[in-house]
Amino acid sequence: MVLGIETSCDETGVALIRASTDPGLPPGLGGQAEILAQALHSQVSLHAAYGGVVPELASRNHIQRLAPLSEQVIQEAGLSWGELDAVAYTEGPGLAGALLVGASLGQGLAHAIGRPAIGIHHLEGHLLSPLLDPAASGLRFPFLALLVSGGHTQIMRVDSLGQYQMLGETVDDAAGEAFDKSAQLLGLGYPGGPEIARWSARGNSKRFELPRPLLKRSTLDFSFAGLKTAVLTHVQKLKAADGLDDHARADMAAAVQEAIVDVLTTKCRKALQETGLRQMVVAGGVGANQRLRAQFNAIQKSDQVEVLFAPPHLCTDNGIMIAWAAALHLLAGKPAVMSPGFTVRPRWPLSAFTPKTS
Ligand code: KG4
Numbered sequence: 001m002v003l004g005i006e007t008s009c010d011e012t013g014v015a016l017i018r019a020s021t022d023p024g025l026p027p028g029l030g031g032q033a034e035i036l037a038q039a040l041h042s043q044v045s046l047h048a049a050y051g052g053v054v055p056e057l058a059s060r061n062h063i064q065r066l067a068p069l070s071e072q073v074i075q076e077a078g079l080s081w082g083e084l085d086a087v088a089y090t091e092g093p094g095l096a097g098a099l100l101v102g103a104s105l106g107q108g109l110a111h112a113i114g115r116p117a118i119g120i121h122h123l124e125g126h127l128l129s130p131l132l133d134p135a136a137s138g139l140r141f142p143f144l145a146l147l148v149s150g151g152h153t154q155i156m157r158v159d160s161l162g163q164y165q166m167l168g169e170t171v172d173d174a175a176g177e178a179f180d181k182s183a184q185l186l187g188l189g190y191p192g193g194p195e196i197a198r199w200s201a202r203g204n205s206k207r208f209e210l211p212r213p214l215l216k217r218s219t220l221d222f223s224f225a226g227l228k229t230a231v232l233t234h235v236q237k238l239k240a241a242d243g244l245d246d247h248a249r250a251d252m253a254a255a256v257q258e259a260i261v262d263v264l265t266t267k268c269r270k271a272l273q274e275t276g277l278r279q280m281v282v283a284g285g286v287g288a289n290q291r292l293r294a295q296f297n298a299i300q301k302s303d304q305v306e307v308l309f310a311p312p313h314l315c316t317d318n319g320i321m322i323a324w325a326a327a328l329h330l331l332a333g334k335p336a337v338m339s340p341g342f343t344v345r346p347r348w349p350l351s352a353f354t355p356k357t358s
């Protein structure tokens with residue numbers, strides 16, 4: 001029974017899960033989680049006026065929300081604090097101040113009830129969340145993972161629970177950032193991903209040509225900064241000609257979505273071919289994108305591979321994925337040692353990851 005706390009960015013997420021795994025399978029596979037209670041407070045409206053997350057506002061809001069949400073989750077589950085087996089929180093990467101709020105409460109709670117506090121890597125939380133879907137019961141190591149969020153775009157090879165090898169990553173902006181910045185240039189709402197997706201539905205993706213950097217290169221790395229510059233150039237031209245109307249916005253949104261989806265799917269196909277792996281998971285906020293899912297579904301059929309996603313509401317940040325990652329490590333028999341002091345890691349590559357329990 002694990003409480004998960006997520007405060008790395010602009011969502012305050014808390015969840016309480018009861019997890020179990022199939023002892024016949026390697027640790028991390030064939031797991032199940034019963035979600036006993038969950039709460040999620042989005043700070044979107046707080047940051048919307050700025051077009052992006054303001055770190056200081058994020059930390060202050062987490063401070064206000066986190067303790068009441070934790071109390072609420074325990075009450076909804078009808079449990080007392082002492083019934084928890086562990087308290088997990090996001091240790092990094094993320095905004096330092098925001099991470100400290102979750103780490104402080106997580107460590108404090110764990111200390112108070114005499115149970116382990118587990119610092120979780122945020123990206124590992126994303127990466128393991130597709131395993132919450134019963135459809136993932138056939139997943140076996142090694143497999144590939146595409147992590148696409150507001151801060152990261154990476155293709156990883158997953159050899160076992162806790163062993164992640166980076167095969168490619170963005171050299172500049174993350175895919176989610178490309179969605180967010182393009183939306184901002186078009187005067188659409190924040191966060192940009194869902195807005196671009198919404199506007200794309202009535203747009204023509206072929207009207208504007210946008211670059212797909214590194215697409216034809218042999219590398220599995222990504223680059224999205226040129227996309228933002230190209231959108232800016234189109235927007236400036238349209239504005240000069242008094243042509244940035246809703247029609248143009250929808251067409252540009254569709255072109256942006258198509259360019260990002262095209263790059264992500266092409267690189268993943270290449271990674272599957274190069275590694276010879278036949279199973280992959282897609283995780284992180286951008287994984288909620290319907291066009292991306294549709295293109296991956298087409299690849300499943302054409303290339304005879306299996307592509308698994310987290311349920312759409314678990315693609316973006318939440319407490320469930322943090323509780324789940326911690327539960328998988330606990331069920332895998334990680335030693336739980338109480339130690340004084342704790343840290344947060346605003347920058348923390350997943351490939352340098354060493355699971356730690358304190
Ligand atoms: O994983 P996440 O919630 O937070 C980070 O760890 O960064 O991802 C947030 C990102 C934002 O950039 C947001 O615009 C993007 O995910 N996003 C989407 C969609 N929903 C969220 N991008 C494209 N299509 C969506 N439906």
Ligand code: ZN
Pocket residue numbers: 122126149150284285316317
């Ligand atoms: Zn995230």
